[in-house]
Every structure is written in C-alpha cells, then in structure tokens.
Amino acid sequence: MAVGFNSALIVGAGSGLSAALARAFNGEGVKLALAARSTGDLAALAQETGASVFTCDASKRTDVEKLFADLDGGFGAPEIVVFNPSYRTRGPVAELDPAEVEKSLMVSAFGGFLVAQQAIRRMLPKKSGCIVFTGASASVKGYAQSAPFAMGKFALRGLAQSLARELSPQGIHVAHFVIDGGIRGAGRSDDPNKPDALLDPDAIALNYLNILRQPRSAWSWEIELRPWVESF
Amino acid sequence: MAVGFNSALIVGAGSGLSAALARAFNGEGVKLALAARSTGDLAALAQETGASVFTCDASKRTDVEKLFADLDGGFGAPEIVVFNPSYRTRGPVAELDPAEVEKSLMVSAFGGFLVAQQAIRRMLPKKSGCIVFTGASASVKGYAQSAPFAMGKFALRGLAQSLARELSPQGIHVAHFVIDGGIRGAGRSDDPNKPDALLDPDAIALNYLNILRQPRSAWSWEIELRPWVESF
Amino acid sequence: MAVGFNSALIVGAGSGLSAALARAFNGEGVKLALAARSTGDLAALAQETGASVFTCDASKRTDVEKLFADLDGGFGAPEIVVFNPSYRTRGPVAELDPAEVEKSLMVSAFGGFLVAQQAIRRMLPKKSGCIVFTGASASVKGYAQSAPFAMGKFALRGLAQSLARELSPQGIHVAHFVIDGGIRGAGRSDDPNKPDALLDPDAIALNYLNILRQPRSAWSWEIELRPWVESF
Amino acid sequence: MAVGFNSALIVGAGSGLSAALARAFNGEGVKLALAARSTGDLAALAQETGASVFTCDASKRTDVEKLFADLDGGFGAPEIVVFNPSYRTRGPVAELDPAEVEKSLMVSAFGGFLVAQQAIRRMLPKKSGCIVFTGASASVKGYAQSAPFAMGKFALRGLAQSLARELSPQGIHVAHFVIDGGIRGAGRSDDPNKPDALLDPDAIALNYLNILRQPRSAWSWEIELRPWVESF
Numbered sequence: 001m002a003v004g005f006n007s008a009l010i011v012g013a014g015s016g017l018s019a020a021l022a023r024a025f026n027g028e029g030v031k032l033a034l035a036a037r038s039t040g041d042l043a044a045l046a047q048e049t050g051a052s053v054f055t056c057d058a059s060k061r062t063d064v065e066k067l068f069a070d071l072d073g074g075f076g077a078p079e080i081v082v083f084n085p086s087y088r089t090r091g092p093v094a095e096l097d098p099a100e101v102e103k104s105l106m107v108s109a110f111g112g113f114l115v116a117q118q119a120i121r122r123m124l125p126k127k128s129g130c131i132v133f134t135g136a137s138a139s140v141k142g143y144a145q146s147a148p149f150a151m152g153k154f155a156l157r158g159l160a161q162s163l164a165r166e167l168s169p170q171g172i173h174v175a176h177f178v179i180d181g182g183i184r185g186a187g188r189s190d191d192p193n194k195p196d197a198l199l200d201p202d203a204i205a206l207n208y209l210n211i212l213r214q215p216r217s218a219w220s221w222e223i224e225l226r227p228w229v230e231s232f
Numbered sequence: 233m234a235v236g237f238n239s240a241l242i243v244g245a246g247s248g249l250s251a252a253l254a255r256a257f258n259g260e261g262v263k264l265a266l267a268a269r270s271t272g273d274l275a276a277l278a279q280e281t282g283a284s285v286f287t288c289d290a291s292k293r294t295d296v297e298k299l300f301a302d303l304d305g306g307f308g309a310p311e312i313v314v315f316n317p318s319y320r321t322r323g324p325v326a327e328l329d330p331a332e333v334e335k336s337l338m339v340s341a342f343g344g345f346l347v348a349q350q351a352i353r354r355m356l357p358k359k360s361g362c363i364v365f366t367g368a369s370a371s372v373k374g375y376a377q378s379a380p381f382a383m384g385k386f387a388l389r390g391l392a393q394s395l396a397r398e399l400s401p402q403g404i405h406v407a408h409f410v411i412d413g414g415i416r417g418a419g420r421s422d423d424p425n426k427p428d429a430l431l432d433p434d435a436i437a438l439n440y441l442n443i444l445r446q447p448r449s450a451w452s453w454e455i456e457l458r459p460w461v462e463s464f
Numbered sequence: 465m466a467v468g469f470n471s472a473l474i475v476g477a478g479s480g481l482s483a484a485l486a487r488a489f490n491g492e493g494v495k496l497a498l499a500a501r502s503t504g505d506l507a508a509l510a511q512e513t514g515a516s517v518f519t520c521d522a523s524k525r526t527d528v529e530k531l532f533a534d535l536d537g538g539f540g541a542p543e544i545v546v547f548n549p550s551y552r553t554r555g556p557v558a559e560l561d562p563a564e565v566e567k568s569l570m571v572s573a574f575g576g577f578l579v580a581q582q583a584i585r586r587m588l589p590k591k592s593g594c595i596v597f598t599g600a601s602a603s604v605k606g607y608a609q610s611a612p613f614a615m616g617k618f619a620l621r622g623l624a625q626s627l628a629r630e631l632s633p634q635g636i637h638v639a640h641f642v643i644d645g646g647i648r649g650a651g652r653s654d655d656p657n658k659p660d661a662l663l664d665p666d667a668i669a670l671n672y673l674n675i676l677r678q679p680r681s682a683w684s685w686e687i688e689l690r691p692w693v694e695s696f
Numbered sequence: 697m698a699v700g701f702n703s704a705l706i707v708g709a710g711s712g713l714s715a716a717l718a719r720a721f722n723g724e725g726v727k728l729a730l731a732a733r734s735t736g737d738l739a740a741l742a743q744e745t746g747a748s749v750f751t752c753d754a755s756k757r758t759d760v761e762k763l764f765a766d767l768d769g770g771f772g773a774p775e776i777v778v779f780n781p782s783y784r785t786r787g788p789v790a791e792l793d794p795a796e797v798e799k800s801l802m803v804s805a806f807g808g809f810l811v812a813q814q815a816i817r818r819m820l821p822k823k824s825g826c827i828v829f830t831g832a833s834a835s836v837k838g839y840a841q842s843a844p845f846a847m848g849k850f851a852l853r854g855l856a857q858s859l860a861r862e863l864s865p866q867g868i869h870v871a872h873f874v875i876d877g878g879i880r881g882a883g884r885s886d887d888p889n890k891p892d893a894l895l896d897p898d899a900i901a902l903n904y905l906n907i908l909r910q911p912r913s914a915w916s917w918e919i920e921l922r923p924w925v926e927s928f
Contacts, residue, residue, distance in 0.1 A: 142858030154854030158846035162838030203450035217428040218435035374626030382622035390618030394606030667914035682899035
C-alpha cells in the first residue's frame with residue numbers, strides 16, 4: 001500500500017534512525033530532503049537515496065527559515081516532515097550546567113516548533129501533509145538525574161498533541177512516536193544472548209511508514225514502540 | 233509485507249469491525265475461525281472468507297473452554313486472537329440495574345481474560361502469537377452516565393497491559409486498541425458534509441494488520457485510532 | 465479546619481487503613497458506621513470510636529441493599545462513604561483460576577459500584593456528600609502475573625472517574641486514591657534501616673481528611689500517595 | 697497541624713494565587729520571601745505578611761543566582777519554594793511569533809529549573825525541603841491554538857517528575873499542582889448563577905499547605921484541582 005505522499009524532509013538526519021527512514025521513504029518512491037546541523041557524513045546516504053542535503057541547526061530560527069526558503073526554491077514544500085533532533089545532558093540536578101539545560105529545550109522542543117511552523121504554513125493551503133515527531137521514554141516519564149531530557153521531550157510532546165488537536169481537522173496528520181528503548185547502531189549492538197533487545201531502526205521506520213498509510217478516518221496521534229524484552 | 237501468522241480467531245465476530253478484520257485476514261492468507269454468541273448472521277461472511285464458525289458466549293467459562301477444545305480438534309490453536317465483545321448500559325448511576333453492570337464487567341473484561349488464558353496456554357509452548365484487545369474511548373476516559381462501560385473497558389485495558397508485561401518477553405505480542413470514535417456501519421453512516429467522521433472498519437483492520445507486522449524489536453502495546461475530525 | 469461532614473461509612477472495615485480512618489474520623493467528631501464481611505475483629509475498634517458495626521459482603525447486591533436499609537433505620541444516610549475492599553490473586557496467567565479472577569472483579573469493582581449507587585441515591589437529594597475509593601499501584605499500572613488485581617483496580621478507577629464527572633456538578637465529591645506502595649501493619653513492619661518505606665495508615669488517613677476539607681472550587685478527583693523512598 | 701517548615705520563597709509573587717499563598721504561609725508562622733519580575737505592586741502584601749521582597753526575572757540565570765545569594769545574606773535558604781511564573785501566547789500555529797514561543801519555554805520551564813536548582817543546592821545538605829510547581833490544564837493536555845503554553849507547562853511537569861524521582865529519596869518533597877480551571881481574581885469573578893466555578897485562590901492555598909503537611913511515608917508528587925462544575 002502506498003504511503004500517499006510524494007516528498008519528505010527529515011530533520012536531524014545524521015542518526016541511524018534517520019538513515020533507516022531515508023531508505024524506507026526512498027523505497028516507497030518518496031523524494032527526499034535531509035537536513036542536519038552537520039552534513040559531512042550524509043554524502044553516502046544522499047547518494048544512495050537520491051536525497052537533497054541541507055545544513056540547518058533546527059534550534060535557530062534563521063536556519064529553519066532559510067531551510068524552507070531553499071526548499072521552496074527547488075525541492076518544493078515537503079509533504080512529510082520528520083523531526084528527530086534532540087539534545088540531552090545528565091547528572092544530579094544540583095550539578096547541571098544551566099546552559100546545557102537551555103540547549104535541551106531549544107534543540108528538542110523549540111526546534112520542533114520552528115520546523116513544524118514552517119512546514120504547516122506550506123501544508124495548510126493544500127489541507128494535506130504529515131508531521132512526525134520522534135519522542136523517547138523521557139517523553140512520558142521524567143527519570144532521576146535526567147531532568148533536561150524530560151523537559152525537552154515533554155515539551156515536544158505537548159507541542160505534538162496541541163498540533164494534532166489543531167491541525168487534524170484541517171487535514172494535516174500529526175504523529176508522535178515514543179521510542180521506549182535503545183536503538184541499535186551508533187555503537188550500540190545487540191547482546192547475542194538477548195536478541196532484538198534494541199530497537200532496529202528499520203523496524204521503527206516500518207512503523208513510521210504505517211502511520212503515513214493510515215486513512216484519515218483512523219489516525220493515531222501517538223504510538224509507542226519498545227523491544228519485546230524491554231520492561232515498562 | 234506478510235503478517236507472519238497463519239491462523240486467527242476473532243471473538244465477538246458479529247460486528248462490522250470483525251467482518252472487516254475477517255476480510256483483511258483472509259486477504260493475507262490467514263486461516264480464520266469466527267466465534268460469536270449468536271452465529272446466525274455469520275454464514276455469508278464465513279462463506280466469503282472460508283472461516284470456520286463457532287458459537288460461544290465469551291463471558292462463560294465453559295463456552296470458552298469448549299471453543300478452544302473444538303479448535304484443538306480440527307482448526308488448531310489460533311496464532312492470532314482478536315477479542316472484540318463488549319456490553320454497555322447507560323444512564324444516571326442511581327438508576328442503573330446492577331445486573332447490567334455485572335454483565336458489562338463479565339462480557340467486556342472477564343470474557344477477555346477467559347479467551348486470553350486459553351489462547352496463551354497454546355501460544356506459550358511455541359513462544360509465539362499475538363493477542364489483540366479492542367478498546368474504546370471509555371478505556372481511558374470514564375464518561376458521566378456511563379460507569380458500566382468505563383468499568384468493563386478500563387478492566388480490559390488493565391488485563392491487556394498486565395499481559396503485555398508478562399508475555400512480551402515470552403514472545404507473545406499483546407496489543408490494545410483504543411478506538412476513539414464511532415465506527416461506520418450498523419446503522420451509523422457518514423454525514424455527507426462531514427466525510428470520514430466515523431472510523432471505517434477497513435481502516436481499523438489495516439491498523440490491526442500493521443500491528444501484526446511489527447518486528448519484535450519494535451512492538452506497540454497500545455494504539456489509539458480516531459477520525460481526523462474527532463475532538464479529543 | 466473541620467471536615468464539614470457529620471457521618472461516615474467505611475466499607476471493608478477490617479484493614480489497618482480502615483482502622484486508621486475510623487480513628488481519624490472519630491477525632492473529627494464524625495459519627496461512624498463500619499461494614500465488613502466478617503465483623504468479629506471489629507469490636508475493639510467500634511468501642512474505641514463509638515462506631516456502629518454491620519456485616520456486609522460488598523460484592524453481594526442483597527447484602528449492600530440490606531446494609532443501607534439498616535443504616536436508614538437508625539444511623540441515617542452516611543455523608544461520607546469510603547470503599548476499601550479488594551481481592552487479588554497472583555500467578556502466571558496460564559495458571560490462574562477463572563473463579564478467582566471473577567472474584568477480583570466482583571469484590572474490587574462491582575462492590576464499589578453497589579456501595580456507591582446506594583450511597584448516591586441518598587446523597588443526591590441533599591446535593592452533598594463525599595465518596596472515596598481506595599486504589600493501588602495496580603489502578604494505573606498492570607503488572608506481570610497480576611492481571612486479576614489490575615482488572616479489578618482499573619475497573620474501580622473507571623467507576624470513580626465516571627462518577628466524578630457525573631456527580632461533581634451535582635455537589636457530590638468523588639475521589640480516588642492511588643496508594644502506591646505497601647502499607648504498614650498486618651504483618652508488614654518497617655525495615656529499621658529504611659524508615660517510612662511503608663505507608664503509615666495514619667498518614668494516609670490524614671490525606672483522606674484533607675480531601676474532605678477541600679472547598680468545592682478546588683476539588684481533586686485523584687490523589688496518589690507513596691513513600692518518599694518508593695520508586696515509580 | 698503545623699506545616700513543618702519555617703521559611704518559604706514564592707517566585708512569581710505578583711499573582712492572586714501567590715498572594716493567597718503568602719497569607720496562608722504567614723498564617724502558619726512561616727517566614728516569607730516574595731520574588732517577582734516587577735515588585736511595585738507587592739508593597740501592601742509584603743507589609744501584611746511581613747515578607748521580604750526581591751526583584752527577579754526567574755528566566756534569567758543571573759537574576760536567579762543573585763536572588764539566592766541575596767537570600768543567603770539575610771533571609772537564609774528557604775525551606776519551601778513555590779514556583780508560579782508562566783507565560784503564554786495563543787493563536788493558530790502558523791501565525792505564532794517564535795520569539796514568544798521561546799519566551800514561553802524560558803519563563804514557564806527554564807525558570808523553574810533555575811529556581812529549583814538553586815533551592816536544591818541549599819536543601820540537599822539538610823536532606824529536607826519542599827518544592828512546589830504550579831501547573832495548569834495545559835500541563836497534561838495540549839490544546840489547539842495553544843502550543844506554546846503546552847510546551848512550557850509540559851516541560852515544567854517533566855522537570856517536576858524527574859526531580860521528584862531524584863530528590864524524594866534524599867528527603868526533599870517535590871510536588872506539581874495541575875490547576876485545571878480558571879482562578880478567581882485578576883478581573884475574573886464568579887458568575888452569580890454558577891457559584892464557585894472559578895478556583896478560589898484561598899482554596900488552592902489550603903491544598904498547598906496540605907501537601908506540605910504530608911508525612912514522608914505518604915507523599916504526593918502530583919495533585920489536580922478543579923472546580924466542582926468544571927468539565928474534564
């Protein structure tokens with residue numbers, strides 16, 4: 001079943017999840033734009049998936065405005081937008097650096113707003129589009145010694161829920177994934193005695209595609225995913 | 233992508249959602265058994281989908297034991313089990329008939345336990361299988377003048393969550409759908425001025441299939457579905 | 465500050481929490497009725513608190529109707545009703561006895577309905593009263609190997625939430641406590657190296673009184689309580 | 697029953713709720729410090745309650761550090777800290793000013809972190825203290841056309857939950873109030889035909905005091921308050 005959209009922008013494209021999404025979208029014939037703060041490592045993925053690549057710090061208003069202006073000038077307005085960036089810092093609350101806490105809010109949540117706003121302005125006239133936010137366990141549970149990540153991810157979830165209420169009746173699908181476990185890759189590999197205890201990026205990507213395939217009479221706004229052996 | 237299972241039992245098979253699920257499973261080549269309290273209306277669907285039909289009041293222990301014994305004798309143990317029955321009564325709490333409240337608990341929740349237990353006993357040796365419970369808005373929100381439905385559906389959700397925690401690490405996928413809106417059919421049809429304001433049974437069925445397709449590294453235990461224009 | 469009510473019925477009066485509540489109510493000058501399935505152990509508490517004692521299996525409709533008829537004949541309609549009974553059985557789901565699961569639903573949830581309905585019929589004409597349901601960790605989290613308790617406590621929570629929505633605007637305060645930890649007493653005593661790791665029944669009772677004291681412009685319907693060292 | 701603490705700092709002291717809290721604390725013999733961005737209107741309240749007054753923009757790190765340094769120099773470290781500031785902007789997401797969205801995050805959430813961190817550094821050596829965050833309906837529900845408020849209040853809730861998990865076992869009580877309705881005052885007065893449909897600030901303050909009175913064996917981390925006639 002086709003995903004029903006022709007183009008996608010993935011923001012925070014440097015992660016293993018983003019790479020899996022890029023390949024999954026490409027496999028569906030969806031034209032791709034990849035945006036990341038640092039694009040040096042994206043050349044191979046771009047080549048493999050035919051993606052256009054853009055440099056963008058999503059927590060910076062001017063960067064995000066420039067990204068969408070650039071897209072307008074060639075790629076066109078993306079019909080799907082996936083927002084993946086996050087930033088975290090850990091430690092006893094008494095020892096946290098306030099600048100790092102601010103950065104957590106700016107990257108994980110404010111960046112999500114900036115990207116969503118630009119995308120929505122372009123989706124509203126067509127009354128169509130899909131925006132997907134990537135959350136984490138910390139989106140719904142504030143862990144000890146991890147207040148900054150909880151702050152950023154809770155805020156992103158508040159944004160996603162508010163946008164879902166506002167935009168669904170205007171034809172724009174807003175979805176929020178709670179990735180409740182570690183993701184395979186980036187130095188994390190499965191314990192051979194505990195297979196599939198890490199989320200496979202391709203398995204996550206399959207679920208993102210399935211959300212895009214939902215007919216509008218049966219939309220989800222939030223989906224949680226966790227490995228079969230993960231405690232919750 | 234294949235659903236990865238060969239046989240399914242749908243309990244509470246008389247609803248429009250169950251019919252859509254039956255057709256969807258059949259379309260995937262999954263062998264079907266349909267169980268309902270009253271099977272008089274299931275002949276056409278059974279013929280269409282090649283399903284075996286069983287009479288079973290899922291809130292009765294002996295009925296459920298007989299159902300699975302009968303399955304053992306021919307159809308075999310179902311690899312997928314969908315539990316759909318529910319019963320509700322509405323009205324000011326002061327005026328409710330206690331017998332109806334008890335029935336709500338028995339049909340919506342206790343029946344779910346009875347069916348799940350029989351299914352699980354047969355799935356555990358294979359460390360494989362999928363059990364899907366169908367919930368409603370009332371699964372997560374207790375509405376005024378609707379305490380019995382809330383009681384039954386909250387209880388079913390408690391069952392599903394507990395089973396997910398217990399059985400996921402044993403290879404059995406347990407999922408709970410929150411159907412947050414009216415379902416098209418059974419006398420409910422769309423307002424032409426408000427298209428897709430009712431959940432299309434086929435759209436719901438698509439989502440059930442997609443849960444069955446999830447690799448075990450990225451399972452959902454709960455999925456909410458609502459029409460694009462539904463307020464929440 | 466006075467609790468603002470003159471009489472209370474505690475159902476499930478045999479527990480240590482109920483005894484603490486009885487003493488707390490008595491300390492506020494609230495007239496007391498205690499109901500339990502077995503009242504043999506309640507003599508001392510009744511004497512101490514001046515309570516009337518009634519035998520009642522709260523999961524039985526005729527028992528509950530008789531209890532309130534008896535109250536009508538002398539004690540009067542209670543202005544406060546606390547519902548404490550619960551029943552649980554544990555074990556791998558495949559091994560649970562269905563009769564025990566049914567009993568969990570009947571005692572923990574259906575009994576709550578029966579008692580609440582009788583109480584509400586008497587509160588509605590006065591547009592006043594308070595009903596408090598005692599929940600547990602299992603009210604909001606379904607644990608592995610504990611499906612029956614989750615079913616009963618989730619259902620009770622659904623009842624409480626529905627009643628709060630229905631009855632608050634009619635002047636009746638409905639509250640649900642989530643007791644998230646072990647309660648001191650009944651053979652459970654504190655580890656001297658881990659003081660206050662169990663909930664003190666008197667500390668819980670203080671919180672129940674404080675809910676009764678809430679002015680109607682600022683009511684809570686759900687309150688969670690846990691020991692300072694309890695993980696959650 | 698005494699609240700068990702001797703001193704309190706209220707941040708965001710200019711609101712009607714803060715004034716009610718100041719009077720309630722003063723009534724319990726608790727020494728008071730009031731902090732607000734603009735303190736011009738606080739003279740009468742300070743005189744009435746004997747409070748010390750401090751100018752502080754809680755979203756500014758240097759302001760918050762100076763506030764606590766000033767307190768250290770005379771008032772002493774507050775044993776209770778209440779964080780009340782919030783900032784919101786409303787409108788269709790496409791039309792929101794990003795600078796206003798950033799301000800919502802900074803005032804409602806980052807300010808909460810800055811104040812909590814300074815307070816906690818002073819509470820940890822004593823293994824005692826209480827930090828209360830004031831939330832809103834938007835803390836748990838993201839409304840359409842109100843994404844910025846949801847972002848700020850969700851983030852504050854994530855902070856509060858994380859701090860509760862981290863600090864409760866160290867003797868510091870962290871609580872988060874969900875004020876689910878309009879507060880009387882500041883131009884909002886009750887409809888005479890709908891009495892107590894707005895939260896009375898004194899009723900809220902009573903609930904804050906009651907949280908301070910909780911023994912450590914039965915702490916709440918989250919408490920929701922709403923008027924009896926508020927739908928939810």
